[in-house]
Amino acid sequence: MFKKLFIAGILVMFTLGSLSAAFASEGPSGNKRKGKYTYRKVVKACFERGAVDSATPKVSPADKKQAEWKAIFEDKNFSEFGCDQEWAGSSDKDLLDIYSYFYNFAADSPTPATCK
Numbered sequence: 001m002f003k004k005l006f007i008a009g010i011l012v013m014f015t016l017g018s019l020s021a022a023f024a025s026e027g028p029s030g031n032k033r034k035g036k037y038t039y040r041k042v043v044k045a046c047f048e049r050g051a052v053d054s055a056t057p058k059v060s061p062a063d064k065k066q067a068e069w070k071a072i073f074e075d076k077n078f079s080e081f082g083c084d085q086e087w088a089g090s091s092d093k094d095l096l097d098i099y100s101y102f103y104n105f106a107a108d109s110p111t112p113a114t115c116k
Contacts, residue, residue: 030100038090061102061105
């Protein structure tokens with residue numbers, strides 16, 4: 001009897017865990033913290049090359065809504081950011097991380113970015 005209850009309890013835990021993971025994975029699966037760092041690194045490289053006037057990013061995640069960031073990153077249309085060379089040289093992993101940063105801190109996210 002104890003074995004059956006124990007197995008049933010474990011099955012319920014796994015089921016609930018997979019359901020919560022499915023609901024939590026609504027946005028991109030990249031590392032948003034690393035995305036913030038990588039985005040700033042891209043802008044800094046662009047500044048050092050002389051393509052922009054400031055090492056401070058001019059585009060913030062809170063500038064757009066999640067759906068707008070999704071469209072930009074799906075189309076890979078980074079013209080708004082400037083720095084075409086740096087964006088072209090970014091790996092898919094880096095782009096996913098940056099996308100996760102922008103998506104998770106978008107204007108309509110639960111925690112929009114408050115500063116640049």
